[in-house]
Amino acid sequence: MSTQTTTQPLQFHPSADFKNRSREALADTKLRQNFRGAMDFLRGKRSAQFPDENELENLRDLGEAVRKHALRNLPQLLEKLETQLTANGVQVHWAETAEEANAIIHGIAVGRGAKSVIKGKSMASEEIELNDYLGERGITCVESDMGEYVVQLAHEKPSHIVMPAIHKTKGDIAELFHEEIPDTPYTEDVDELIQIGRKTLRQMFVDADIGLSGVNFAIAETGTLWLVENEGNGRLSTTIPNTHIAIMGIEKVVEKLEQVIPLASLLTRSATGQAITTYFNLISGPRRPGELDGPREVHLVLLDNGRSQAFEDAELRATLQCIRCGACMNHCPVYARLGGHAYGTVYPGPIGQIISPHLLGLDDTRDLPTASSLCGACAEVCPVRIPIPQLLIRLRTEAQRNPGEAVAHRLKGQGASYSLGEQLVWKFWTGAYAHPSLHRIFRWLATRLRAFAPKQQMGWTRFRTPLQPAERSLHDLMAERKGNRL
Amino acid sequence: MNARHRILAKLRNALPVENDMQAAPAVAGYYAANTLAPQTCQERVAQLRGLLQAAHAEVIVASRAAWVSLLAVRLAALGVGRLALNEDTEEGRQLAATLRESSGSVTLLPFDKPIETWKQELFDTVDAGFTVADSAIAATGTLVFKSSPAQPRSLSLVPPLHVALVRAETIHAHMFAAALEEQWAAAMPTNLVMVSGPSKTSDIQQTLAYGAHGPKQMLVVIVSGEGESA
Numbered sequence: 001m002s003t004q005t006t007t008q009p010l011q012f013h014p015s016a017d018f019k020n021r022s023r024e025a026l027a028d029t030k031l032r033q034n035f036r037g038a039m040d041f042l043r044g045k046r047s048a049q050f051p052d053e054n055e056l057e058n059l060r061d062l063g064e065a066v067r068k069h070a071l072r073n074l075p076q077l078l079e080k081l082e083t084q085l086t087a088n089g090v091q092v093h094w095a096e097t098a099e100e101a102n103a104i105i106h107g108i109a110v111g112r113g114a115k116s117v118i119k120g121k122s123m124a125s126e127e128i129e130l131n132d133y134l135g136e137r138g139i140t141c142v143e144s145d146m147g148e149y150v151v152q153l154a155h156e157k158p159s160h161i162v163m164p165a166i167h168k169t170k171g172d173i174a175e176l177f178h179e180e181i182p183d184t185p186y187t188e189d190v191d192e193l194i195q196i197g198r199k200t201l202r203q204m205f206v207d208a209d210i211g212l213s214g215v216n217f218a219i220a221e222t223g224t225l226w227l228v229e230n231e232g233n234g235r236l237s238t239t240i241p242n243t244h245i246a247i248m249g250i251e252k253v254v255e256k257l258e259q260v261i262p263l264a265s266l267l268t269r270s271a272t273g274q275a276i277t278t279y280f281n282l283i284s285g286p287r288r289p290g291e292l293d294g295p296r297e298v299h300l301v302l303l304d305n306g307r308s309q310a311f312e313d314a315e316l317r318a319t320l321q322c323i324r325c326g327a328c329m330n331h332c333p334v335y336a337r338l339g340g341h342a343y344g345t346v347y348p349g350p351i352g353q354i355i356s357p358h359l360l361g362l363d364d365t366r367d368l369p370t371a372s373s374l375c376g377a378c379a380e381v382c383p384v385r386i387p388i389p390q391l392l393i394r395l396r397t398e399a400q401r402n403p404g405e406a407v408a409h410r411l412k413g414q415g416a417s418y419s420l421g422e423q424l425v426w427k428f429w430t431g432a433y434a435h436p437s438l439h440r441i442f443r444w445l446a447t448r449l450r451a452f453a454p455k456q457q458m459g460w461t462r463f464r465t466p467l468q469p470a471e472r473s474l475h476d477l478m479a480e481r482k483g484n485r486l
Numbered sequence: 487m488n489a490r491h492r493i494l495a496k497l498r499n500a501l502p503v504e505n506d507m508q509a510a511p512a513v514a515g516y517y518a519a520n521t522l523a524p525q526t527c528q529e530r531v532a533q534l535r536g537l538l539q540a541a542h543a544e545v546i547v548a549s550r551a552a553w554v555s556l557l558a559v560r561l562a563a564l565g566v567g568r569l570a571l572n573e574d575t576e577e578g579r580q581l582a583a584t585l586r587e588s589s590g591s592v593t594l595l596p597f598d599k600p601i602e603t604w605k606q607e608l609f610d611t612v613d614a615g616f617t618v619a620d621s622a623i624a625a626t627g628t629l630v631f632k633s634s635p636a637q638p639r640s641l642s643l644v645p646p647l648h649v650a651l652v653r654a655e656t657i658h659a660h661m662f663a664a665a666l667e668e669q670w671a672a673a674m675p676t677n678l679v680m681v682s683g684p685s686k687t688s689d690i691q692q693t694l695a696y697g698a699h700g701p702k703q704m705l706v707v708i709v710s711g712e713g714e715s716a
């Protein structure tokens with residue numbers, strides 16, 4: 001059994017090196033083929049689920065309204081959720097940072113004398129790098145979602161938030177299983193590969209001391225955690241071990257159960273093009289007296305980790321409407337060409353570009369908001385209507401802002417891309433266009449000195465011929481035409 | 487000040503001082519406006535059956551009198567040797583009685599003790615689990631199970647074959663109707679599960695494969711006045 005991977009350093013790229021990695025990714029033709037095929041497939045599946053344009057648009061309106069309503073009432077809803085869950089027998093913990101969340105989970109594990117944790121899929125646990133944290137402290141985490149399991153076995157990170165191993169072909173996985181799992185023959189038959197995964201992981205559900213999962217939606221009025229999945233590993237992780245720990249971002253709560261119904265429909269249809277997934281697993285508490293199974297203890301860790309920074313700004317708050325369907329990445333021309341790893345962040349693609357600056361600060365993510373042509377495909381498919389391009393522009397502005405400038409809601413890493421030279425150029429430009437006499441001089445000089453235009457013009461000349469001012473300005477040409485006509 | 491206070495204070499500071507709970511979004515209105523004409527019970531049975539079959543479940547529609555013998559025959563044909571069930575439900579008792587009387591080869595394993603006492607056995611030696619759905623949803627082909635002493639969570643989850651019985655009159659048109667008519671929010675069980683077929687995954691090169699971690703097969707018996715009568 002070689003699923004013990006947590007002592008190995010996982011392949012993690014600091015997101016600061018985005019430009020180099022994207023160059024590498026673009027040169028990798030196999031990777032590009034894998035993603036092209038996967039993206040086309042997922043787009044097709046999604047659009048088949050929404051044959052009726054009207055229904056889709058109405059449902060998106062409703063989904064957006066539900067998420068906006070939840071965010072407008074977020075503090076009350078979190079308190080209500082805590083009260084309800086506590087009444088149901090669930091223990092609620094709050095973590096401001098990844099470090100705090102890890103320490104809380106480690107503390108629970110130590111208190112139970114736990115040696116192993118079986119994990120359902122949880123992007124929040126990826127975000128805090130829980131596997132590494134617990135692994136360094138002698139507690140083994142095993143991923144049980146098939147995609148996550150593949151990625152863990154390969155010592156990699158997920159490349160997509162819904163389909164973690166989307167960058168791998170069945171040939172890659174056949175080889176991986178053959179090499180890493182003892183007595184496994186090489187097979188590219190997907191059914192066989194899945195059965196190998198099932199067999200290898202099955203005993204872990206029996207043996208694990210703790211089951212850990214993410215949460216798709218939390219319901220304040222009933223104190224319920226709503227989990228969405230197809231494989232059954234989420235149900236096993238939250239049902240079989242004695243202790244269940246769930247972790248979720250603070251933004252995931254909504255007020256009422258009925259409000260999750262449209263969101264769940266939008267989620268599964270947008271994410272994988274399914275009308276519904278095999279399991280909707282609604283957990284409202286540990287085993288009650290008389291019941292014969294289910295965990296005896298349930299914990300919920302509420303994670304901030306930078307989300308409240310997005311919340312503080314009325315415009316950026318929309319980032320938190322996200323239900324993590326992944327449709328924006330599936331439709332993003334940049335993601336389709338780079339794949340998920342180039343971003344270097346746990347959340348790749350458009351959603352990653354707008355959420356990561358809050359989680360990690362702009363210093364480490366300054367280039368992410370620029371990795372977009374602002375084509376708008378993401379906003380067009382987002383089931384909760386997040387204006388992603390608008391938020392990208394806003395983040396670009398914050399990255400360019402003078403670090404010393406005082407603003408109402410200062411983002412972590414404000415001014416990470418600030419350049420005095422660039423600011424001066426823009427200042428001059430604005431000034432020249434605001435003052436006619438200055439503009440006249442500028443025109444005169446630009447047309448006369450056109451031969452001296454630099455041949456290297458930064459990003460522009462990497463793929464294009466250099467720009468050169470025309471021989472005569474438009475003003476002059478128009479004046480001449482006017483003169484001729486008179 | 488602990489993390490809880492600091493997080494809540496930050497969120498509160500960002501909102502207007504007067505921030506009473508705003509009017510809730512019109513979910514009920516949406517479903518009233520977007521729901522098709524009411525279906526008859528028969529239409530719901532047909533829709534549920536069709537969608538479950540499309541999701542790779544086997545479906546038997548049977549009458550109240552005939553379901554138990556039809557199911558016994560089917561279980562024998564599937565080669566089920568060890569069947570876990572809970573006899574605290576009416577149908578569980580009926581099925582157990584029938585299987586005991588018949589000279590078939592099915593061994594009954596009553597799920598009447600805490601899972602800890604037979605976890606390994608449940609995982610390794612049980613072929614099938616028999617459950618009774620609390621209700622169903624036609625629009626998505628979904629069965630609803632509410633955990634209780636008579637309905638252990640793992641009965642529909644651990645055995646490789648999940649056998650589920652559902653009464654035709656409990657089938658709702660869609661999920662919102664189910665939640666509303668059964669008043670889910672008023673009394674949530676510790677675990678409410680919606681199941682729409684055997685477990686599956688597309689995690690390897692987007693290729694659909696059944697039998698991921700949950701049941702590999704699902705056999706659904708819809709008990710209906712219109713069903714087959716042996």
Ligand code: SF4
Nearest residue numbers: 322323325326328382
């Ligand atoms: S931003 Fe929108 S499209 Fe992207 S993952 Fe979130 S909800 Fe889905």
